[in-house]
Amino acid sequence: MLGKLTEQFEAASADYAETHGMVRDADWFLLKLQEEMGELTQAWNRATGRGRKKGRSDEDLARDLADETADLLGHILLFASNNRIDLASAIERKWLFRPDEG
Template sequence: MLERLAGQFEAASAAYVETHGIERDPDWFVLKLQEEVGELTQAWNRATGRGRKKGRSEDDLNRDLADETADLLGHILLFARNNRIDLAAAIERKWLFRLDAE
């Protein structure tokens, strides 16, 4: 399940970097994680009244939060894939449950 999802994120990311001329070296993957955590934090601050809403409606703020969460998930999967991390095995080891196969 995670491998298939990671492959879909990889295809989308590869197309994006190709279009925009971005080089994904090993550091890029962890730096993007940090960037996305910052963007999620910013969306959270806006949604919870800790930051300027910049004219965003509650629906916009909720969508921003969802979008940034999706970005973070994607970059976690890209980081794991690039570093040959068996995320399913790590989840089983750390969280003590198995991911269901599709």
Template structure:
């Protein structure tokens, strides 16, 4: 499941990079994860009263929070794929469940 999701993100990211002529070197993947976490944090700060709303409603911010969470997930999966990380195996090791079926080991 994670592998297929990662592959789908990879196809979308590759197409985006080609369209916008973005060179994705090895550092790009970790830097993008960091960037997306920063954007998610910025929205979180607004939602929790720690940042300026700039005319955005709570509904707008929740929508943006969802989008930034999806971005971060995508970039985590891209980073894992780029670095040959088997996330399913790592989840089993660290979290003690199989992500494909959600049951404890």
């Protein structure tokens, strides 16, 4: 599961970077992860009344929260892949289960 998902995020990210002339070096992967965490935090603040809604409906705020969570997940997988981190093994070690690789 993680391998296939990582491949899909990698393909989408590589295409995006090529289209926009971005260089995805080692720092880029960590910086994007941090950027996406900030965007998720901003979405959370808006959704929970801790930030300005900027005219967004509750449905928009819920979608923003979901979208930013998806972005963060993608960038976690990209960061792990770029750094040759075996997330499945780390999950087994830290969470005491092995994710389904099916």
